[in-house]
Amino acid sequence: MRAYVLTGPYEGSVQDVPAPTAAAGEAVIDVERVGVCGTDVEFYTGEMAYLHEGHSSYPIRLGHEWSGRVTTVGAGVDPAWVGRRVTGDTMLGDGTCRRCLRGHQHVCENRQEVGVRGGRPGALADQLAVPVSSLHRLPDTVDATLGALVEPGGNALRAVQAAQLNADDRVLILGPGTIGLLAAMFARSLGAEVHLMGRADSSLEFARELGFANSWHEDELPEVPYDAVIDASNAAALPARALDRVEPAGRLVYVGLAGEPSLIDTRDLALKDVTAVGVLSASPGIAATIQAYAEGTIDPRPLVAATVPLERVGAPLAGERPEDAGPGPKIHIDPRLGGA
Template sequence: MLIARTVARETIRYEDIPEPALEPGHALVRVHNVTLCGTDLHIWEDDYPAGLPVIQGHEFAGTVEAIGTNDAGIRTGDRVAVSPMVYCGLCRPCRLGRFNVCENIGCIGCYSDGALVEILSVPVEKLCPVPDSLELDLAAMAEPASIAMQAVNRGRPSPGETALVLGSGPIGLLATLYLTDLGVSVVCADTEPDRLALASMFGAVDTLLVDPRSDFPGADQAVRLDAVTDSSGPELVIEATGVPSSLETAVRLVASAGRIVQVGISARTASVPMNAVPFKEIDLLGSRNSLNLIPAGLELLARHRDQAGALITHRFAFGDLQQAFELMRSRTEPVGKIVVDMPASQSARPAGTGALTGVRA
C-alpha cells in the first residue's frame, strides 16, 4: 500500500509498504478522508515535540476493511471515524477520569504513525460509527468537533447565558455551533471578515471585527456587547486563538463570577492583571483534547451538515500533500479545513466531479 511519511522538515516521502495484518483486538480501516489542522502544519515544519519521521493524519474517517468479533457490533464495511488519542490509564489524571491530559499521552498521527496511509490498524475501541446521514469527509472533522465540545463543556454553559467566542477558526466556529445548540447566545470576534460571516451561519447573534491596531472592543462594539449581556459582560468566554492579547481581552471582558476557557494553544506569554482574577472571582480553565467526545462530535456534525461543509475550503488528492501544507503555511488565501482525499475516496467519487484540488463546491 502507499503511505506518505514526513521524514524531515517540510519533506514528505511516498513509500510502498506491505498492508498491515489483522491483529486481535484491532480493526483494519481503509482511510477515505483526512483533514488537516494547525498541529499537522507544526509537525510538517518539524516544530512539534514528537519529532520526525512520522506518518501524519489524526483527523480521519473510512470504512472497516477487516475486524474480528467485537462487543461493539462493528462489522466489515461499516463507516467509522477514529479517536486518535492514546492514554495510559494509570497516571493520576487517568485515575481521576481526566485521561485527556494523561501524563503519557499519545496521538495517532502525531506521536505515532497515523492515517496518511491506505489502510491503518487501530484498536477496536477507537472506532466510532458514522451516522448514516453524514459523509465521510465531514466525519473526518469529528476530532476537532470533539475538542470544541470539550472546551464548551469545561465552561459549564447554561441556556440563556451569553458567551463570547474569541477566534472564528474551526474550533471557535464549532464551539459556537455547540453553544447555540445548548441555548446560549454567542457573540464571535475575529480579525477576518470572512470568518465572521461564517460565524453568523454557525449561530452567532452578533460578530465583532477585531482591528489588531486598535483597542477592542471599540465604542460601537462595546455598546453592542453590552446590549446582549445587560452591560454585565459575557458569563462565558472561549479563547480559541492562542494569541496572548486575546486572553487579556477575555479577562477584561468576562462578567464577574464568569468563566474563561483557554483552548487556543501557544507557547507565548500573556500579561494579565492579577487583581482581575480575584476581584471578579473568575474561573480560568484550560481545555485539551476531549473526554471521548468524538461520537458526540459526529452527531453534532450530522445535525449541521451545511455548517460542517462550510468549514472545508480546500481539497487535495493524496499525491498533492506538499501543496496542501504549502498553502497552509503561506496563507495566501483564506484557509479553513483542508480535506485530503485518499485513494479509496477517489475511487468512490462519481465520474465528472472535477478536480480534487480546490474549493469545496
C-alpha cells in the same frame, strides 16, 4: 500502501510503506477522509512543542482527524466490526496508570496520539491501524466529511460545555477558525448570543455568512458584558484579553494554544471571581459530537473549503489553499481520489 511521510521541517512526500496489520485488539481502517489541522502545520514547520520535548520525532506520519471503514481486525476483536464506518479517538492511554483508570486516558503521561505523539502512525495514508477501544461507530446520517470533523467538533463541544452557557447568556469566542466556528455553532444551538472576534476580513465575513452577525475585529468589539469567553486562538496576547472581557463570576475557557507562553494576571482572575478551564482533546466529547451531527443539531460541513487527493497534502501543510477552495477554514484529504 501510500502514506504521507514528513521527514523534517518543510520536507515531506507520499511514499510507499508497508500496509498495516491488525495486532491483537486492533482494527485496520480504509481511510476515507482526513482533516488537515493546525497541529499538522506545526509539525510541518518544526514548531510543534512535542518535537522539542521528546514526545515526537521525524519521520512522522500525520493525520488525526479522520473517518473510514473497518477492513480487518486482530485477535480478540469481534468480527462484527468489519465493514463498519468509524472514526476514532486520537488519545490512546496506556490503560494501566491512575489517570487512565479514572477515565482520563487523554492526559495519560504515557499516551500515544494518533499521527501526533509516541510514534503512532496517522491517517494521511490509504490505511490506518488503531485499537478497537478507540473507535466510535458512525451512523448513516454522518457522512465521511462529518466523520472527519468529529475530532475538532469534540474539542469545540467540550469548550462550550466548560462555558456552562444558558439560553440567555452572551459568549465571546476569540478566533473564527475551525474550532472557534464549531464552538460558535454549539453555543448557538443552546440559545446563547454568540459573538466572534478575529483578525482577517475573510474569516469574519465567512462567520457572518454562517449566520454569526456579531463578528468583529478587536477594535470593533462592543462594550457589552460577556458571561463567558472561549479562547480558540493561537495568539499569545488573547488569554489576557479574554480575562479582561469576561464578566465577574463568569467563565473562561482556553482551548487554543499559542506558540509562546501566554500570561494572565491571576489577581484579576481572583478579584473577578472567574472560573478558568483548559480543554485538551476531544476524547470525552466524541460520542456527543457524533450524536449532534447525526441529529442535525449543527452542520459543520460548510467549514470544509476543499477536498483534495493525498498527493496534494503538502500544499495545505505549507499554508497554500487550492485554487477552487471555498471560504471555509478546513481542508480535507481523500486518499481514494486520484491525481497529483
